[in-house]
Amino acid sequence: MVGIVSYGAYIPIYRLSRDTLASVWGKPLGRGERAVASADEDSITLAVEAVVDAMRGFDRATVDGIYLASTTTPYREKQSASIVRAAADFREDIFSADFSNSVRSCTNALTAALHAIKAGEAKRVMVVASDCRLPAPNSDFEPIFGDGSAAFLLGSSDVAVSIDGSFSVSSEFHDVWRKEGDKYHWAWEDRFIKDEGYQKILPQAVQGLFKKFNLTAKDFAKAVFYAPDSRTHAAIAKSLGFDAKTQVQVPLFDSVGDTGTALAPMTLVAALEEAKAGDKILFASYGDGADAYILTVTDNIEKVRDRRGMKGHLASKMDLANYGVYLQMRDIMEWAPDLRPKRRSPFTFVWRDRKMFYALYGQKCRQCSQIQYPKQRVCIYCQARDDFEEIRLSDKQGKLFTYSIDERAREIILPLVRVVVDLEGGGRYYSSLTDRDVDNIEIGMPLEFTFRLVFDGYKEGSGFRNYLWKARPIRC
Amino acid sequence: MESLKDKVAIVGMGCTPFGEFWDKDPVDLIVDAATEAYEDAGVTSKDIQAAWVGYTSQDTAMTGIILASALQLQFIPVTRVENACGTGAETFRGAALGLASKTYDVVLALGWEKMKDAGFGGIGQAYPGKWHPVYGAAPEVGGAVARYALAATKYFSRYGLSPEEGKRLLAQISVKSHYNGSRNPKAMLRNRITVEQVMNAPIIAWPLGLFDCCGVCDGASAAIMCRTEDAWHFRPNGDFITIKASAIACGPGWGKERMNYEYTTWEETEAAAKQAYAMAGITNPRKELSLAEVHDCFSVAEMIAVESMGICEKGHAKDDIDSGAWEQGGEIPINVSGGLKAFGHPAGASGGREVYEFYKQFQGKAEDSSRQLKDVKMGLAHNQGGHPGNFVCGITIIGEPPSRS
Incomplete structure (x- = not known):
């Protein structure tokens, strides 16, 4: 049996309310709030938090690999997973890799880790998804994007959630993208990308999974999947035949925001916090295609309850006083020049x-x-x-x-x-x-x-x- | 081990006014201070056989050449010393050792700093890359206040003062310094302030506010020194002073990382005082000293340094401050000059300026006669660089020369 041995998650403490954004831009922007990484946080530090959360009760020396999934690794050239590895105090003689360039990289990393474990190359691999995407001020993304991370320790023993099957689709599609040098995101018309992208490609992978394993929506206790907003999320659930009230894991849009690569994994952590042994969970992520998985919760889930995870981090928060503090935290503006000498660390x-x-x-x-x-x-x-x-x-x-x-x-x-x-x-x-x-x-x-x-x-x-x-x- | 006591004399001193001198550069400060000292001692550059120059971190200067070039000293030994804000004490110590070893007969000790060319307030140029660049030093460059404020917080907590009571206590120190400085013509800050002004001033690093902090500025101080037996040649009247002790205690640097470090007593200051009192033969500093010039870069620095030097019992500064014991007419006047707080703090110049205050007081020449103390015999100049847990402390004790043998 191969699957999730442990899990963890992290949400930055600061929240920016959509009311605050609405008052800045003078237009209604919906309800809720989004998580904002502080000035001293980035995808690497967020990842470390989730990894540390997932490693509670586990020996860090037993980890044979670390895969970091993120569209916002801070270095264009230089691995970030190696920094997370060093901070988490995993061994040096392990395999580390960044998975990037798509919000689906979370499950790209997951599948690669499963392959390594199944092939006997590794006993335990840490997969961590972390994103800190910078939305353009006053763009459609600004009220939606959020920052956060989730981590899964995968292995072949002590499995708390077995991964019983998967189905993938690769599609060439331009929904949201950034090219070299783009600070902010491009997006094609939202009606097009919902109709032909999110609401078509992710269901295509899920239907493929159903067909391959002869399952229907009714076989699952919970469905956890990526979508860019609540309305699209609801439409996908409906099209797949999931009951919105009982089967769909509540998405994070009103509390955390769209955390990109980390959204589906964070939602899965929230689902696992409530899951019982025997529950079957559909897990799917999206981005230039889609990956879908069948998960089954085992008795071992009770051994990995004491995480801060989603519940703990959601409850612990501080409101950002104003938009100016947010601008500082995310370094969005050009600031006054400083005469003080530049510091330099060799x-x-x-x-x-x-x-x-x-x-x-x-x-x-x-x-x-x-x-x-x-x-x-x-x-x-x-x-x-x-x-x-x-x-x-x-x-x-x-x-x-x-x-x-x-x-x-x-x-x-x-x-x-x-x-x-x-x-x-x-x-x-x-x-x-x-x-x-x-x-x-x-x-x-x-x-x-x-x-x-x-x-x-x-x-x-x-x-x-x-x-x-x-x-x-x-x-x- | 021999004591330095009374072997070396100071026969001439100079000190520029301290302040923001946009129109003066380091050469002006050096020449002005040296000229006053030369004229006071009746010497010229030609009489100087060796020199010690102290400054901390300056873009425009390095080595001893800055001193030699300013004064056009011709090919004599010049030693540049640096002990952060405690640099001044080190210039005196170097000069005294050069004389006591009889290697030289007449020397110059000069400290200077030009801080107002930086382009920004406070101290900033001393840190980058020099201290631990990642751990500790980096996140708060210019954060000397925050480091001393740690000691204030701890002092209040340890001795049961509420933040309000603690701040009020420190405020009285600043009020005294400004009162003294207001009557000192060379002081930088000559305005009198009230406790309420101090309490209501903007916070710089809680619990310390604007008036808990000294002003960094430009200035220089200088001394002409010789062996005591030669001093009568320069000052036949005997109105010179001798060095009773010159002590430096360089801390092992990681005090703030030790769990037994309390922040409320400064080990380097204690150690330097112990050395100095032993050298000078002082057993009761509070009684034997006529005055103490204390390195009060912050109000809390004066309070904890006075306790650490044994001038006041630990934890009892409040009794002294409330009773006025440290005021001009009090039991042991502290910073009758106005201190770093009001006189100003050009880092490398402050140690010499403290000795200058005693020198003038001893001669009965305190600028503004209302500041003149009576019966001045022995004084202490405390000059300290670094921050709590990471100090180098210099203490110079100076006093009346021994009777002529």
């Missing part, structure tokens, strides 16, 4: 200490047992030299020791909350606090780590993106 520096930066390894002195970060040659407590064992700190929680709130820091979202965190089990981490409510910070509050961008590299002198673990209030 990549050699990051590379030398990659385990310390990406996987947040500190060290424990074998002489005095004190845990310390960053990496040292000589113990900062007892001055013993070169006698440490490495210890991963990224999954530890801590308590706020002291803090300050800098209104003038060189940071995109001000103020910058600078924090000193004492970690459970020892170790002190000097950091900044992200995803925080400035009016709700107090000494002693519990904190955790999150993998984020730091702005001393790509925005300034070095040209590459720097990542580091920051502190945040326990998310949920």
Whole structure:
């Protein structure tokens, strides 16, 4: 049996309400809200969150491959999956790959992972879908797009959701696209792309699956599939014969938005959170064709319940105060020039200490047992030299020791909350606090780590993106 | 180990006004400070056998050549020193060691900084690429305030002060500094302020507001130094001062990462004070010192430094501040000059400026006679670079020369 061993999801804490957008542009834009990645988040950091969520209770050393699916990997040339691998502290001797260029890349990666496991090349493969698509201001996409990620650990043992069959369709179709150099999305007329694209191609794959395995809509407890908006989603469900009230997993348009590559996987995570052993789930994704799967939930689903997943992350949110903050977070405008000297981080520096930066390894002195970060040659407590064992700190929680709130820091979202965190089990981490409510910070509050961008590299002198673990209030 | 005590004398000093001098460049600041010191000591550049020059980070200067070229010193040794904002103390220490070793007889120690050519406020040019570029330093370049503010938050919490009470306590320090600075003709900020103004000022890095922060600016300070036995040649009246102690404590740098680091006491400051008191033979600094010039880049810096130096018991600054013990007429006047807060803070020049305040007070020549202290015997100049958990602290103790033997 091959299938999903574990799952996880992540939704950024910030939400932009369609009412706010409506007031900016002076037109009605519907109800609900969408999730917005903060200034220090991108597809890579979103992916890390979902991977960490999915790995709860699993040994990270058991993962033999990582496939990252995203249309918004931050590098045009350079793999992003390798960064997610490093941050997740998976082994170096594994296969990593980016799957990109289509919102269907989530299931492209899924199928490739299944093939690898079936072929015996890997026992466990992490598939993570993550997107952070930038809609053009005042475009049809702006109220719709959202940011988020979902991850599935696939394997051949301890399977919680077996994947029993699939059917794929490849189609040459221009619905939504970006060419080299396009910042924003093109789209052909929406009536055409709904009639001939979404509402035809995805059902074509599902019907193919039904026919191949001699099934009908009635055989499924839930249907989880991609669509660009609620109306199209409902039309597809109806055409396939699913009962809207009982069989269709509620899409995320009013709460998260269209998260692109991650939409179908995030919806599947939401479905799995409610699923019972024996449930059959239809799972289908779309983009330049469609992939459809038959999933069957097993008894093992009960072993992977304690995830933050969709429920946890949906309930934990902060409203974006205004559109200006959103513009800053997504770096949409051209900003005032800055006379301050450009900062520059040598990549050699990051590379030398990659385990310390990406996987947040500190060290424990074998002489005095004190845990310390960053990496040292000589113990900062007892001055013993070169006698440490490495210890991963990224999954530890801590308590706020002291803090300050800098209104003038060189940071995109001000103020910058600078924090000193004492970690459970020892170790002190000097950091900044992200995803925080400035009016709700107090000494002693519990904190955790999150993998984020730091702005001393790509925005300034070095040209590459720097990542580091920051502190945040326990998310949920 | 021999003590430096009384081996070296300061026989001439100069200090430019501190401020935003758009029309002066580093050469002007250096020449102005050196000229005042030369004239005070009755020397010229030709008498200087070696020099120490201190500045932190400047696009327009490197090495000791900036000093030699400004003053046209001809092929003598010039040592450039740098200890961030504690650079000034290091220039004095280098010069004193050069004299005590009898390698030179007459030397110049000069600190300067031209901060207002940067094109933006605050300190900014010192950090990029120099400190830990990814971890720690990078996200808050120019964030010295935020780093000191961590200590303020912790101090309030540890000693049971509400943020309001804590801010009010610190405000009294700034009110005192401005009052002192308002009567000091060379000070940058000469306006008097009230506690309410401080409380209502914009926040820079909570809990510190605008008036908790010193003003960075342009300026230079200079001293002509020789061995004590030669000092009578320059100042037959005996109105020179001697170095009682010159101490530097360079922290091991990762204090803020240690779980036993409290932020409310500064180990480097404690260590430098211990060295300095031992060298000077001081057992009760509060009683023996006539004044202390303390590195108050922020109000909280004055408070914690005074406690760390043992001038006030730990956690008891509030008693002193409320009772006025640190005011001009108080038990131990702190920053009677106005301090970095009001006099201004051109990084490399501040350490020398602190010694200059004692020098003038000792001679009875405090600018604006209302600031003149009585019976000035021994003073302390505390000059410190870095931030809590990562300091280098310099303490210079200066005082009345020993009687002529």
